Amino acid sequence: MSATAIDGDTVEALEDLPPSAKLVAKVLEYNDTLTQSELAEETLLPARTVRYALTRLEEQDVVESRFSFSDARKRIYTLA
Numbered sequence: 001m002s003a004t005a006i007d008g009d010t011v012e013a014l015e016d017l018p019p020s021a022k023l024v025a026k027v028l029e030y031n032d033t034l035t036q037s038e039l040a041e042e043t044l045l046p047a048r049t050v051r052y053a054l055t056r057l058e059e060q061d062v063v064e065s066r067f068s069f070s071d072a073r074k075r076i077y078t079l080a
Contacts, residue, residue, distance in 0.1 A: 006079065013060040020073055021043055021053040026080065032080045035068065 006029050016063050019045075027042045027066075028034060034042065042051045055075060057063040061080050066073040 010062055010079070013062050017056050017060065018053065020049050021056045021062075024050060024053040025057060028063060028077060032038050033076045035074045035076060037074075039077065 003027050014025055023043050024039055026031045027039060036050055036054065040047045054063060063077050064080045065077050
């Protein structure tokens with residue numbers, strides 16, 4: 001578990017986002033890569049809320065997603 005620091009541009013992008021998006025970004029800061037279901041577990045947020053947060057974070061270019069090599073049905077999320 002290695003931390004990826006959130007830089008100044010990312011902090012600025014997060015300012016206008018909902019608290020759920022900020023929490024998801026913070027969890028990704030400490031966990032590098034997680035799936036949506038892992039994010040829901042870590043944040044204790046409903047899956048639907050995590051999905052919305054990830055959509056907002058991707059719109060702001062705060063997170064990137066890619067398909068999982070172990071399970072192509074899942075996406076892996078990381079900080080951009």
